[in-house]
Amino acid sequence: MRFFASAVVVGACAAGHSKLDQITPLSISMSDHGTKQFLFYIDSQSPDITFNDGLKPNRGRHLLDDFETGIGEVADIAEKVSQDEFAKLVKKFKLTRVVERWLMSIPDARKRLLNYKPLGPKSPKLRAGSGGTAGSLAIGAIGAAAWVGGVVAAFVRDASALDRAAAVTSIIPLAGCITGLAAEENKGEISASAGVDSTMCFLGDALILGGLAPIGVVVHLARLLVQTFTPPPKPPTKEEMQSLRDTQWQGFTKNSLYTYIYSHAYLYPSGSFANKLENALAIEAMMVISEGAQSTGALNASSRVPDSNSDQELLQGNSQEAAEKIREAISVEITGRQQRFLLGLPAVLRSNSTALLKTTAEQFNDNFIKKVTSRETVDRYRSFQENPSPGGRLPGRSRQQFLVKLMDGIGKHLRETPLPMPDLIEVAFILGQSKGLTNIDPLVLSPREYMKQLANTASEEDINRVTIQHAFGVLHLIQGKIKQHELPTIFPVQDSQSRQGLQVLLAMQIGKAYEEAKIKRADKFKGEYLPDSDRKVLIHPLTIPLEEHPDAPLLIGLVLGISKDLVEASLAESSS
Incomplete structure (x- = not known):
């Protein structure tokens, strides 16, 4: 007699039976025992048969007991492998420093931040059809390649479906805002003593979470910005009043918001937004790593279970191959998730319906x-000696009435005239300079890798041509030579959103290139006295419009990861 389990192989080969017609199949629903269905065979004539390993079915009861014991042992093995694999991959992807900053161990971070549930007998990954079971592995050489591909595809599907909201929310307290201010915000009351930098912390949280800033913080920030304005x-x-208003607003975006996103240690010793950004990117990676480590644990444990299967060696080989391909897929999935997260930030800040800048701008304009x-x-103007009337006569019954009408007209004009808002490229350029991206994997910001994923049938030459044209367009916009609507439109797919994604990615990469050049230049002056003007440049991000670069082809080559000669050759071909 032979005993089979559809979830994991825990049976053995029975002795003394050669005729299959003496065997009666019995299928029992096992949803409460860790698998959808448990399929085994009992000799109806010999209910007390003893297997080679000493297992006695005793009319099926002992089979169920041993099944539960067996799958429990497999689950323990799988969980041990999962934990070891998770720790190893966290170190491989250089996330240990971030976890240490959270004052947690690697297992604690997985449990507390990712809400990780250890593998157990009832875990889906140990069920039939999950791709992580020995029963699924016993397929023979012909189906091995297809099975391995199916396991990897299942991992990619599950990893892609991971919901980041809860995990990212869990890290907000780890780089939290000032405790007192947080308590005030929770009460809906923020004191006037809380400065712009303090409130920026809450905007940083909202940006990471998707743009829903606490209304109390927005109101307080707008009030602060208006308080510093003195009428002419x-x-x-x-x-004239519109110009004064716009200057006040642009001073906030450039001197406060952009500086906060940049997060130089001189102004933000604790890192502030840089830490928030790095935490969010780390969580994106750890979610994928955790999913992959668990899949690897299930595969590894299942392949270790002793079985009478003659293809045991093939079974283990297939399992190892699938585990290795899952590790490769983890890298690809992390790159994709982090890239999508970063591409979404400028839109959250600038143009989404819940955009931070839009909400703050509206509140600022109302208060102004x-x-x-x-x-x-x-x-203030009643005592002004000059007659404000253009005709030299004061219309109406009094100077007061005229001034009220004048200022009301100005207010109406301001309400009908939107504040100047930075475009996506400008925001992306600032974000690319952020200290939170110092340790980012270069592939995440690679425009050429982005294009390869979008147009996987495009030739290397086509990818180079498209990315070079768009890179020059974005650079010219950052230099103030063109407007956003003048950017190149050439693209291999008819998808304006994907084209915009390439341009945003290019702006980030250009920002990062300028930041790295600035750091190298600053390193030459370490330990030396810096004049205030030089220190200001060092601790603030570069803002647009930039001066023209002395060697644009070299810069574009650095941004795209190709040679200057290749850039120049592509430009010559385009102009011919």
Whole structure:
């Protein structure tokens, strides 16, 4: 008699039976015993038969007991392998430093931040059809390649479906905002003493989480920005007040928001946004690593189970091959998830319906209008000696009425005139310089790898031609030579969103190239006194428009990972 389990092979070959017609199949639902179905065969004439390994079915009861014991042992082996594999991969992907910053061990980080559930007898990965079972492995040489491919495809499917929301939310307290300010925000009351830098921390959290900033923080920030504005000494025109408002707003984006995203240690010793960004990227990677480690554990354990199967060696070989391919797929999946996360950040900040800048700008504009139309501002101009009336006569019954009407008209004009907002390329260029991307895998920001995934049938020459053209377009936009609508449109697929993704990625990569050049230049002056002007450049990001680069083909070659000669040859071909 032979005993088979559809989840894991825990049986043995029975002795003394050569006629299959003496065997009666019995199928029992085993959803409460760790698998969908347990299939075994009992000799109906010999219920007390003893197997070679001493197993006695005793009408099936002992079979069930030994099945549960067997799959429990397999689950223990699988979980041990899973934990070891997870720790090894965390170190391989250089995430140990981030975990240490969280003041956690690697297993604790997996359990607490990823809500990891250890493999057990009822784990789906130890069930039939999951791709991680010995029963699935006993397929013979012909189906081995197809089986390995199926296992890897199952991992990719499961990894792609991982929901980042809960995991990313779990890391927010690890680089949290000032405790007192956080408590005030939870009460809906933020004191006026909390500065712009303090409130920026909450905007950083919202950016990482997807753009939903606490309304109390937005209101407080807008109030702070307006408080620092002083109306001009004499009644302004609509255009003059608009210019003053826009300058105030742009000062915030460049001097506060962009500097916060950049997160130089001189201004942000704790890292602030850089830490938040690095934490989020680490969680994206660890989610994939955890899924892959668990799949590898299930494969490894299942292939170790002794079996009478004559293809045991093939079984183990297939399992090892599948595990190795899962490790390769982990790298690809991490790159893809981190890239998608980064590509989404500029849109969250700039153009989504819940965009941080949009929400903050609207609140700022409302507060600004209230200030310029307030009684305090009107009274400020009552004592002004010059007649504000263009015709030299004060219309209406009083100077007060005229000033109220004048400032109300300015307020109406400001409400109808949107604040200047940075475009996606500008935001991406700033993000590329962030200290949070210092240790990013170069493949994540590689425009050519991005194109290879989008157009996998395109030739190397075609990929180079497209990326070079777009890289020059993005560089010209950053230099202020063109507007966003003038960017190249050549693209191998009819998908404007994917084309925009390439341009955003290029802007990040250009920003990172400038940042790396700045660091190399600064290293030459370590230990020396820096004038205030040089220190300001060092601790703030570069903003657009940039000066023209002295060797644009060299810069584009660095950004794309190709030679300057190749860039120049492509340019010559395009112009001919």
